[in-house]
Amino acid sequence: MDESREQHIAQLLSSVQREPCISSRQQVKEEAACGHSYFDGDDPPEGPQKMGKVAEMEPDKKQKQEQEEEKEVKMKAKVEPRERDLEYLFQDLVRKPALDVELKSDFQAKAENPKYLEMLKFRETLPSYGMREVNRVVVISGETGCGKTTQVTQFILDDYIQRGAGSLCRVVCTQPRRISAISVAERVAAERAESVGEGRSCGYQIRLQSRLPRKQGSVLYCTTGIILQWLRSDPCLSSISHLVLDEVHERSLQSDVLLAVVRDLLHSREDLKVVLMSATLNAEKFSKYFDNCPMIHIPGYTYPVEEYLLEDVVEMLRFRPQHQDRRPRFPRSFLQNQWTRPEKEAQEAEYRQSWPCFARSLRDRFSDDTIEALERLDEDDKINLDLIVALIRHIVMNEDDGAILVFLPGWDNISGLNDLLMHAPDPCRVTMPLSDQVFKRPPAGVRKIVIATNIAETRVSPGKCYHLYNGLRASLLDNYQLPEIQRTPLEELCLQIKILKLGPIASFLRKTLDPPSEKAIELAITHLKDLNALDRSEELTPLGFHLARLPVEPHIGKMILFGALLACLDPVLTIAASLSFKDPFCIPLGKEKLADHRRKILSKNSKSDHLTIVNAFWGWEDAKRRGYKCEREFCWDNFLSANTLQMLHNMKGQFAEHLWAAGFVRSKDLKDSSANINSENEKLLKAVIVAGLYPKVAKIRPSLHKKRPMPVKVYTKADGKVCIHPKSVNAEETQFHYTWLIYHLKMRTSSIFLYDCTEVSPFSLLFFGGDISIQKDQEQETIAVDEWIVFQSPARIAHLVKNLKRELDVLLEEKIRQPRPVDWDDRGSSDCAVISAIIDLITTQESPSEAPWQERSWKAGQHWD
DNA sequence: GAGCACTGC
Numbered sequence: 001m002d003e004s005r006e007q008h009i010a011q012l013l014s015s016v017q018r019e020p021c022i023s024s025r026q027q028v029k030e031e032a033a034c035g036h037s038y039f040d041g042d043d044p045p046e047g048p049q050k051m052g053k054v055a056e057m058e059p060d061k062k063q064k065q066e067q068e069e070e071k072e073v074k075m076k077a078k079v080e081p082r083e084r085d086l087e088y089l090f091q092d093l094v095r096k097p098a099l100d101v102e103l104k105s106d107f108q109a110k111a112e113n114p115k116y117l118e119m120l121k122f123r124e125t126l127p128s129y130g131m132r133e134v135n136r137v138v139v140i141s142g143e144t145g146c147g148k149t150t151q152v153t154q155f156i157l158d159d160y161i162q163r164g165a166g167s168l169c170r171v172v173c174t175q176p177r178r179i180s181a182i183s184v185a186e187r188v189a190a191e192r193a194e195s196v197g198e199g200r201s202c203g204y205q206i207r208l209q210s211r212l213p214r215k216q217g218s219v220l221y222c223t224t225g226i227i228l229q230w231l232r233s234d235p236c237l238s239s240i241s242h243l244v245l246d247e248v249h250e251r252s253l254q255s256d257v258l259l260a261v262v263r264d265l266l267h268s269r270e271d272l273k274v275v276l277m278s279a280t281l282n283a284e285k286f287s288k289y290f291d292n293c294p295m296i297h298i299p300g301y302t303y304p305v306e307e308y309l310l311e312d313v314v315e316m317l318r319f320r321p322q323h324q325d326r327r328p329r330f331p332r333s334f335l336q337n338q339w340t341r342p343e344k345e346a347q348e349a350e351y352r353q354s355w356p357c358f359a360r361s362l363r364d365r366f367s368d369d370t371i372e373a374l375e376r377l378d379e380d381d382k383i384n385l386d387l388i389v390a391l392i393r394h395i396v397m398n399e400d401d402g403a404i405l406v407f408l409p410g411w412d413n414i415s416g417l418n419d420l421l422m423h424a425p426d427p428c429r430v431t432m433p434l435s436d437q438v439f440k441r442p443p444a445g446v447r448k449i450v451i452a453t454n455i456a457e458t459r460v461s462p463g464k465c466y467h468l469y470n471g472l473r474a475s476l477l478d479n480y481q482l483p484e485i486q487r488t489p490l491e492e493l494c495l496q497i498k499i500l501k502l503g504p505i506a507s508f509l510r511k512t513l514d515p516p517s518e519k520a521i522e523l524a525i526t527h528l529k530d531l532n533a534l535d536r537s538e539e540l541t542p543l544g545f546h547l548a549r550l551p552v553e554p555h556i557g558k559m560i561l562f563g564a565l566l567a568c569l570d571p572v573l574t575i576a577a578s579l580s581f582k583d584p585f586c587i588p589l590g591k592e593k594l595a596d597h598r599r600k601i602l603s604k605n606s607k608s609d610h611l612t613i614v615n616a617f618w619g620w621e622d623a624k625r626r627g628y629k630c631e632r633e634f635c636w637d638n639f640l641s642a643n644t645l646q647m648l649h650n651m652k653g654q655f656a657e658h659l660w661a662a663g664f665v666r667s668k669d670l671k672d673s674s675a676n677i678n679s680e681n682e683k684l685l686k687a688v689i690v691a692g693l694y695p696k697v698a699k700i701r702p703s704l705h706k707k708r709p710m711p712v713k714v715y716t717k718a719d720g721k722v723c724i725h726p727k728s729v730n731a732e733e734t735q736f737h738y739t740w741l742i743y744h745l746k747m748r749t750s751s752i753f754l755y756d757c758t759e760v761s762p763f764s765l766l767f768f769g770g771d772i773s774i775q776k777d778q779e780q781e782t783i784a785v786d787e788w789i790v791f792q793s794p795a796r797i798a799h800l801v802k803n804l805k806r807e808l809d810v811l812l813e814e815k816i817r818q819p820r821p822v823d824w825d826d827r828g829s830s831d832c833a834v835i836s837a838i839i840d841l842i843t844t845q846e847s848p849s850e851a852p853w854q855e856r857s858w859k860a861g862q863h864w865d
Numbered sequence: 866g867a868g869c870a871c872t873g874c
Contacts, residue, residue, distance in 0.1 A: 228873075
């Protein structure tokens with residue numbers, strides 16, 4: 001074995017054997033310095049000391065690893081254009097005396113800058129000012145508006161600058177939302193009398209958008225997800241001196257994961273300082289998690305916001321709820337039994353138990369009528385819209401000018417309130433503004449009322465806040481917010497854990513603040529094994545390796561890989577982007593029917609929400625080419641959001657770059673013709689959707705009335721009868737070609753809804769679904785996918801299909817192990833022969849009557865009911 | 866005929 005080969009293998013072996021820990025800072029930096037980019041978090045090469053192990057390796061495993069290695073080298077060779085970013089990432093915090101002096105004199109010069117001084121005057125009023133000590137790990141608590149997000153980072157930076165050590169300081173502050181990362185960065189830059197980014201002292205980075213500050217002596221605001229991505233190439237965050245994690249109390253999945261990573265990281269990075277910023281309520285919990293680190297509390301609000309609870313509102317308005325209709329009501333528990341989740345049930349029980357005591361405490365300050373009204377408001381689970389109208393009227397009549405913001409949970413409340421206000425007598429008569437008037441100041445004498453869903457409750461100016469829940473509910477509200485990590489699927493997170501080399505999945509997850517249940521972890525691991533992303537020993541397979549790198553959940557990642565391999569890249573990326581972000585359609589209040597109608601036209605009878613999005617996206621691209629006015633018009637006419645479409649466009653570009661870097665496509669351009677040979681092939685597109693989304697399959701029970709078409713009934717294996725969500729183009733569809741749907745999002749609200757679905761053919765399920773089995777069932781020969789999607793078929797054809805499917809699986813695995821675009825020009829190649837045969841089969845099958853098999857009769861599938 | 870929001874070098 002020659003030396004370089006030995007090194008390759010040793011390197012791979014070390015990456016397989018490496019324990020959770022973090023590769024050494026020095027090595028990573030050295031690699032960065034010699035131009036190697038550890039783009040995907042791979043460990044740096046190690047010396048030949050591990051050669052002994054190589055000899056023990058099985059030959060085929062060795063070969064597999066060599067192939068892996070070749071591919072990785074290829075990948076690294078291709079990432080050069082990103083080098084500028086990586087250089088930024090691996091920026092060494094080596095002291096630069098010249099920079100220290102420059103920063104310090106800049107800072108001193110600011111003392112004469114009137115813009116800066118004006119800002120400083122304001123900053124001095126903030127409660128955070130004057131609390132400027134930082135320990136190694138510290139929890140800072142304080143309510144929204146105390147200025148912690150904007151001030152703490154600056155205190156740290158300015159302190160370093162003043163001590164003449166500015167070049168050693170690089171503060172990174174994570175934000176849970178994109179919008180806050182940008183707006184906070186802009187605010188901080190303004191406070192420093194600077195602009196944001198480009199070599200200045202403050203900048204931001206969010207997905208696909210950044211304005212980076214200078215490398216040393218600066219503050220960077222970024223989304224939490226960005227830091228998690230950084231960890232792949234720089235596991236010890238070597239370029240950061242201070243990490244500030246904001247809003248940790250929100251307990252987002254990413255923030256919880258980062259907390260666990262950082263806690264471990266503190267062992268290997270003794271110089272790293274960490275600040276956790278939390279709401280007051282649970283600061284202690286975070287302190288405990290970090291070995292009882294010190295807590296600092298910042299009191300007070302920036303803006304005087306007067307808060308009122310429901311009892312105050314009822315008393316003030318002397319509001320008495322109207323008697324509801326007197327029909328006998330079922331006891332609450334009976335009605336709720338089938339829908340509510342257990343934790344909600346427990347919450348209600350505690351609420352009812354605490355009520356008498358709470359009511360007694362109200363007696364001192366409130367009238368009996370008010371207390372009775374509170375009780376009656378509580379009987380009804382619904383939000384009392386009359387109360388809101390009365391409150392709005394009160395504000396309009398008695399309060400100073402200013403907009404009224406109403407936050408409501410849910411569509412039906414917003415729509416209901418809208419109706420009520422539209423029909424209210426003077427002075428509450430309401431008109432709907434045109435869309436571009438929404439953000440403008442209303443004319444004198446007109447008050448702006450914004451009705452919105454329950455978005456983040458930050459306020460940006462003084463005012464009054466009326467809560468329409470009582471004090472008891474307010475006190476219980478926070479106790480029952482389950483952390484996201486305990487209520488969300490963990491598949492994607494498991495892959496992240498593997499690629500970040502954080503150790504065995506379950507043992508890492510157990511280290512989080514509130515670990516998910518063992519059952520949830522096991523389920524996710526099983527799913528990933530079923531998907532062939534993890535092998536039996538929970539290591540990443542070649543497929544898992546690629547899925548972990550794509551910034552989407554694994555099923556969508558699989559769809560993306562298939563779109564590349566089957567040369568229908570552009571439309572598949574549109575679908576993937578929209579499933580992982582959001583669909584671009586808007587459905588404005590009162591225009592639902594029209595919006596539905598336009599969507600139906602865009603669907604071009606494809607019976608597919610996914611292809612409808614593709615059509616909409618192509619239409620938008622076309623309109624955009626014809627100019628801004630056309631683009632606006634197209635979006636307006638088709639109820640599309642140009643912002644969302646633009647984001648989808650950017651995401652598609654990001655996916656394409658990943659595919660190109662991994663070797664799945666020839667060009668970074670997702671419109672490249674070789675990657676889009678089959679992009680117009682609707683049936684193949686549907687098959688690729690199956691490849692990604694399987695086993696999320698539903699069965700259509702066709703309407704029996706041939707003459708009077710009725711909406712179909714739909715069933716899934718796990719839930720029995722489900723509904724197609726009204727926003728789907730298939731919602732009121734009566735005619736389908738096939739009896740199978742594939743979907744992505746299924747959610748239980750008022751009933752169980754499939755939010756998006758595509759009608760798919762048996763062939764696509766057979767070739768791109770699960771394992772095929774051939775059996776004799778009730779004296780008939782059948783072919784089944786994963787033993788539950790069953791078709792009648794002559795054995796001869798069933799075997800042919802099964803063999804072809806096996807060929808396809810071998811080919812695809814080969815392609816994923818060693819990414820290479822299919823050579824579509826070489827029609828004689830075996831790749832092309834197998835894939836073409838399958839595409840032909842999928843494409844030419846016109847209708848069920850021409851298929852070589854029949855759907856098994858409905859009765860035989862009774863387990864669906 | 867319709868719960869909400871957010872996120873990825």
